Amino acid sequence: MSLEAFYAVSALIVLLLTGIPIALALTLAGAFGLWLLDFPMLVVIQRFAAGSESFVLLAIPFFILAGAVMEAGGISRRLIGFCDACLGYLPGGLANANIGASMVFGGISGSAVADTSAVGSVMIPAMEREGYSRRYSAAVTAAASPVGMIIPPSIPMIVWSYISGQSLNELFMAGIVPGILITLALALVSTWICQRRGFQRGFRPFRAGFFLSSLKDGLLALGAPVIIIGGILIGAFTPTEASVVALAYALILSFGVYRELSPRKLAAVFVQAGKTSASIMFIICGATVFSFFLTVSGMPAQIGSLILSVSETPLGFIIAAGLLMFVLGMFLDTTTTILMAGPIIIPLFSQVGVDPLVATMVIMVILAIGLITPPVGLCLFVVSSITPVKVWDVARECVPFILAMTAVAALIWIFPPLVTWVVP
Incomplete structure (x- = not known):
């Protein structure tokens, strides 16, 4: 394991132990690792969107x-x-x-x-x-x-x-x-x-x-x-x-x-389903950033x-x-x-x-x-x-x-x- 990978994985573990959302922890740890490898931060945005x-x-x-x-x-x-x-x-x-x-x-x-x-x-x-x-x-x-x-x-x-x-x-x-x-x-x-x-x-x-x-x-x-x-x-x-x-x-x-x-009940269902879907997609996007770092490392x-x-x-x-x-x-x-x-x-x-x-x-x-x-x-x-x-x-x-x-x-x-x- 390279030193950059060790630091990024350690950062991910620390972030998860602090209790912050998994998606945010993955994104921050991936961004930190890419920064250590001298990648421009624009890559983080591109990989997150991708x-x-x-x-x-x-x-x-x-x-x-x-x-x-x-x-x-x-x-x-x-x-x-x-x-x-x-x-x-x-x-x-x-x-x-x-x-x-x-x-x-x-x-x-x-x-x-x-x-x-x-x-x-x-x-x-x-x-x-x-x-x-x-x-x-x-x-x-x-x-x-x-x-x-x-x-x-x-x-x-x-x-x-x-x-x-x-x-x-x-x-x-x-x-x-x-x-x-x-x-x-x-x-x-x-x-x-x-x-x-x-x-x-x-x-x-x-x-x-x-x-x-x-x-x-x-x-x-x-x-x-x-x-x-x-x-x-x-x-x-x-x-x-x-x-x-x-x-x-x-x-x-x-x-x-x-x-x-009812329409009112349906609105509440849409909100709840939207929250669940957003949390999953956020994890996928954050994990894409971290996975990209792992690959290049x-x-x-x-x-x-x-x-x-x-x-x-x-x-x-x-x-x-x-x-x-x-x-x-x-x-x-x-x-x-x-x-x-x-x-x-x-x-x-x-x-x-x-x-x-x-x-x-x-x-x-x-x-x-x-x-x-x-x-x-x-x-x-x-x-x-x-x-x-x-x-x-x-x-x-x-x-x-x-x-x-x-x-x-x-x-x-x-x-x-x-x-x-x-x-x-």
Whole structure:
């Protein structure tokens, strides 16, 4: 590592420890590093602006807004109700309904944090009323929410496509099977835990009337993920176009069918979605500045050589790369982790001989695990804000789910066709 890189990385760590926004820390640290390398400060402005100049990134604000409209317009509540009607009569049914709802809502918003908030605010109180412990209810919600970044659409995959040049359509389609596998694995673990702990008060007989009523109420809501994923799968529209279609569909349902969204309420939704989108784009722009500095300083090549020196075999590489992403994901949000570590490991795919699509899906699962791993697992903090339970208590309850997700990552690596089926 060069002296300039050491100073800039140290500056970034100090800035992050002071608690200033991550985007600002990345920008300042990158600017400091470029100054040390005698670059004109105009380069900082140019790289910052270039960070948002990608058509692919246009999907981010539209998917975020679509998810926010669906939550405010009653669509997400109907989706959750339908999942409850399908699974709530099974042993541990409410917990599995929670997991299923996260998968369905993840097929709309593409955000694990939005998934945690939308599903958790409804399902955690419902699970507590049925006799589930508060800690376990929060843990199920936190563990299931990262499915939203695996099931398409996925905001982290949009960012990954932006920095790697991989087809976003292929990434989205590659995430379908892993997302379903994670959902099934979490449901199996949840059922086992519920049976061991006696969480059976949520057990109720299947009622056809209740199921049909929930189906009727949520049928149009179920159309949202079907249209998004199905439209991309058959090539009806690109992922970016799908984000606009999702928003239009959400507005039509919320205003014209369910009539739960007023112009005043919509204005508040736009403001909140705008804040979320702006924060993500600011991070992307700041990370672009810092990544440019790292590139010109030669640090990615040095770290890449270090990874290859550990092992040049595909398995050794994916373990080393996975550990790097996991450690960063414990302290940084997913977008920042991808933007910082992606440029380091992506060029190594071809050198090691791994399939980029398979390696990307394994890394996405590892990043999902980071969202429920202390000290900065975002989903843990979101559920802790919804219900009064300590972050570390939720984290301990998440351990079995983390093991299940790790097993799915290993399965993807062992059986690549689970992912590569999307490639002609």
